[in-house]
Amino acid sequence: MATMSVLTRDEAQTRAQLLDVHHYTVALDLTGGDDTFDSVTVIRFTVRAGQDVTDTFVELKPADLRSATLDGQPLDPHSLTENRLPLKSLTPGEHELRVDATMRYSRTGEGMHRFTDPTDGETYVYTQLFMEDVQRVFAAFDQPDLKAVFELTVTAPQGWTVLANGMTEHTGDGVWKAAPTPPISTYLVAVAAGPWHSVRTEHRGLPFGIHCRRSLAPHLDADAEEILDITRACFDRYHEKFDEPYPFDSYDQAFVPEFNAGAMENPGLVTFRDEFVYRSAVTDTERQTRAMVIAHEMAHMWFGDLVTLRWWDDIWLNESFAEYMGYQTTAEATRFTGTWTDFGVARKSWGYDADQRPSTHPLAPE
Ligand SMILES: [Zn+2]
Structure with a gap:
């Protein structure tokens, strides 16, 4: 398993000074088999003017980082170091980061845990993102004081129900949409899916x-x-x-x-x-x-x-x-x-x- 840099309080303070995070759109596809799922994240955030430090990073711990773009411009997926994707020389104002990745299910309760019931063979998945396991599910500025609105879409196998923080609605073809949350911390985002x-x-x-x-x-x-x-x-x-x-x-x-x-x-x-x-x-x-x-x-x-x-x-x-x-x-x-x-x-x-x-x-x- 790859190593992971743990965010320090100093790093969190520096990042909170630089960024105002507004909105996450997260699309998860749980129909891809037993080991991995697809995760596409779009984060809208503002960079504050007059900052000494204009470099930061987003956390992500993928099985495979397919692509990342900042304001439509591609970032090099190979720049991902441990669990950090660098965002360099950010200009003041609005930005949009898009990350498309494959993530691993967890068997340890960290991130998106996957369980098959030995009684009847039915499978269930659910998230546990406290304290720093958001990055096992989607790309995030993962610290408690960078709250944002989360809007989740989950594609699930037939016969499953998808639960999330906001009320969910089955919009057809196994696609479930959750109502946008009020501003919440990254570690509090939750999904539970299964029959x-x-x-x-x-x-x-x-x-x-x-x-x-x-x-x-x-x-x-x-x-x-x-x-x-x-x-x-x-x-x-x-x-x-x-x-x-x-x-x-x-x-x-x-x-x-x-x-x-x-x-x-x-x-x-x-x-x-x-x-x-x-x-x-x-x-x-x-x-x-x-x-x-x-x-x-x-x-x-x-x-x-x-x-x-x-x-x-x-x-x-x-x-x-x-x-x-x-x-x-x-x-x-x-x-x-x-x-x-x-x-x-x-x-x-x-x-x-x-x-x-x-x-x-x-x-x-x-
Ligand atoms: Zn408690």
Whole structure:
């Protein structure tokens, strides 16, 4: 596997000073087989005048970079160094970068993960782009403070449903169009595609959906009312707390296979490990944990997604606040009123434990 340069905070600050990124059009074609998919990205951005540094780069980790053009002029695909495509001597004003590439599916949960269910042979793909895996899916100025509008089109095999941050519409021939997002960070873009089993409803005029792979359908159906009740109750409670309307156009929760984390707060399309679709009898504590994770991820819709950290050194605040909101809101709005006991037993001792290790460090380095 090729090496990858990790973006430093200094590099991110320099790039944020130079660029104002407006809009991504991303076209993904998932019909090309088991190993790779096609990815065409058009990025519209402005270069600010009066900058000392006028060179920058876009991140991309392709299997094959077919072509790249800046304002219609071809760039040399061989100039891609590790994961960076240089953009040199940029002039002030509007620019359009177009990148046409083949990307690799991931089997590790980084980027576009691809999974074939051994139960029925059905295949599912979904993205996990936090913190720096956008470049495994499409070309991007990948740092949290360069927010933009994302407009996605996905071509998928017949019989699949495509979910994305914005509401999706099947426009024919396996082509799905997602509604443009409000300005969001690159790491929050999400796609989940496959022959999902879905339970859909509407709440306060917004489409809500829960989704899982087909082989888990009976287990999701058995708990659908519980999951949706918690979702609705927390949604209403957050409206009271934040006094700011939910910022996205729909709320989908996809329970996805082989997920590395517990869940991920993609705006309008939260992904959860599908172990949360219980396949046998579980304790009420496990149900409470699932409720808390639902509430935690929903808190991020406002705090994390609408308002986002400028750089990763503030991740502690992003996560602590979502955790606080999650425990509090679950206790206030659902039947799981004893969440703070769980916090005291599990989370607090986890914190004490981490703090006693040699690796303990200040939350905020500066
Ligand atoms: Zn979180």
